[in-house]
Amino acid sequence: MKYKYSFILGHSAEISLSEIFQVLNLSHIKYSVIEFNNSFLIIDTNSELDINFLMRRLGGIIKIGIIYGEFRNNQIDKIQNFLFDFLIKNANHKKLKIGFSYYNLSNSFFSEFSRNSFALKKRLRQEKIQSRIITSKKQDLSAVIVNKEKLISDGFDFQILAFGENIFIAKTLCVQDYEKFSIIDYNRPKIDAVSGMMPPKLAQIMLNLSGKNDIVYDPFCGSGTILLMAGELNYKKIIASDILSRAVSNSIENLKWYENKFDKKLDYNVFEADVLNLPVEIFYEKIDCIVSEGYLGKAMKGNESLDFIKKQIKELEKLYLKSFENFLKIKSLKNVVISMPVFIYNKQRFYLEILDKIQELGFKQENLLDEKYLNERATLIYKREDQKVYREIVKFVK
Numbered sequence: 001m002k003y004k005y006s007f008i009l010g011h012s013a014e015i016s017l018s019e020i021f022q023v024l025n026l027s028h029i030k031y032s033v034i035e036f037n038n039s040f041l042i043i044d045t046n047s048e049l050d051i052n053f054l055m056r057r058l059g060g061i062i063k064i065g066i067i068y069g070e071f072r073n074n075q076i077d078k079i080q081n082f083l084f085d086f087l088i089k090n091a092n093h094k095k096l097k098i099g100f101s102y103y104n105l106s107n108s109f110f111s112e113f114s115r116n117s118f119a120l121k122k123r124l125r126q127e128k129i130q131s132r133i134i135t136s137k138k139q140d141l142s143a144v145i146v147n148k149e150k151l152i153s154d155g156f157d158f159q160i161l162a163f164g165e166n167i168f169i170a171k172t173l174c175v176q177d178y179e180k181f182s183i184i185d186y187n188r189p190k191i192d193a194v195s196g197m198m199p200p201k202l203a204q205i206m207l208n209l210s211g212k213n214d215i216v217y218d219p220f221c222g223s224g225t226i227l228l229m230a231g232e233l234n235y236k237k238i239i240a241s242d243i244l245s246r247a248v249s250n251s252i253e254n255l256k257w258y259e260n261k262f263d264k265k266l267d268y269n270v271f272e273a274d275v276l277n278l279p280v281e282i283f284y285e286k287i288d289c290i291v292s293e294g295y296l297g298k299a300m301k302g303n304e305s306l307d308f309i310k311k312q313i314k315e316l317e318k319l320y321l322k323s324f325e326n327f328l329k330i331k332s333l334k335n336v337v338i339s340m341p342v343f344i345y346n347k348q349r350f351y352l353e354i355l356d357k358i359q360e361l362g363f364k365q366e367n368l369l370d371e372k373y374l375n376e377r378a379t380l381i382y383k384r385e386d387q388k389v390y391r392e393i394v395k396f397v398k
Contacts, residue, residue, distance in 0.1 A: 059204030097155030
């Protein structure tokens, strides 16, 4: 039996896509891609997916749904009839809550479909089924709305997915645990903008991109976001260091808070060390992978000169190259997934020009996606348009 699933992607679509592929491949799930765009991915597979496991594992996915119908975009009446029949067949309550989340639709189709949705409500009433259409200011219902309205357990969130002339209808099966991400991000005791404000979702994605590992090392641990998410992903041991004693103490306090908050015992070792002068013992420690947000440079206010940015880049290039020289000395190391800064000046991107040099040291850059999805550097970019510094995600294999 063929199953078709939809994945609603986070704001960095290619990074979310890479994470999905990595996790599916690690789970030995065979699949093919039906459609991918900036909003969603649709795959088909012969296996029924454990969607709750996938949602817990994935950091870059907002919703997972299962496809029930495929239509052309000029078949709105046929789509509405399909939805009516589906609701009549699957209604468990005499009063239904129905949500519609629209992705990649034209404004004209969205307007016409929205009007027809309220006609659907009238048809249901004629069948003695009361219903309420859940709406939002946006075309899609957020995970927050779906959860608060209990649309998965007590209703329906229909995903209306458009690409080309095709329309897929999916029913949302689960949504991201936004509350837990928020708690880890904002409720932990130590938050330090100086030593890093890495989003927990990105930390989880990067850990997934590293592959199947038991022991992770973060040599730029900051306030410990990657360490906390390694705890979420059940790493057997977490090793971390930072040049700042404040960062080390913050990470340890956050780890203790995490253990208490989520009733979980972690095996971790966090110590103070300059990445340029790591203790010899770390080279013989059993470490599978390094996952880290490298130093992003001095805080940017937005009025920096191009000369300032170029000077920053030169200093950071030396730091990263020396860091990778030390990483190479870790005997058991398999791979490094690292976030490096990309500076923005007059809408132009300025990268650390060290990818080839890192490979000359003895690492191989691994493409995280097929080349058609990657930029000219074969890397992935995590960004928000108002940021002065983007993050470049790169994976190196030893």
